[in-house]
Amino acid sequence: DSGVTQTPKHLITATGQRVTLRCSPRSGDLSVYWYQQSLDQGLQFLIQYYNGEERAKGNILERFSAQQFPDLHSELNLSSLELGDSALYFCASSAASGGYPGNEQFFGPGTRLTVL
């Protein structure tokens, strides 16, 4: 158990819909990262937040957005969903001082999103 929790575990929805994925980092970790894992694209870094502020941005689509709240939990919002958005979405956290993105990350169990 990494100490990172994600909800829900599974999510099934239809094209065009909007969903919210939630992540609670390990106690004390200020950085939260979001990743997408699919068969054709592999593991892709989406975005990182550090202490409530966006810290680094990867291949995140404009239809996707994220935020980190004062209690440090984070949410990833996916809108106008397409079939190709079906994937595993992982959240990770790290204790890196200053939000340095390269430090050891602890991954949650993931949310499996299926878009029908």
Add this chain to the structure above:
Amino acid sequence: LAKTTQPISMDSYEGQEVNITCSHNNIATNDYITWYQQFPSQGPRFIIQGYKTKVTNEVASLFIPADRKSSTLSLPRVSLSDTAVYYCLVGGGDTDKLIFGTGTRLQVFP
């Protein structure tokens, strides 16, 4: 952005040493190299991280040549429980981008 490639799969037997390579030709000056292990239906788990030369911890070693365009994860005396997918991750330096490798599926046989 760094592009990272790895062999798709490797087979080994229990007790052998396994070396998995990662090619990252476009690595930036301040990027680190990190390796993760992933079991089915689980999130990746940290193995080791390095910047240059050699790093060793209780489970693995990481070799990085002077030009840093590649890295090698070395797993000594693998066991059946090491069967998993191994990913290198490059980034976190100048670009603040994190690029995962394509992943190597390691199968360990008795």
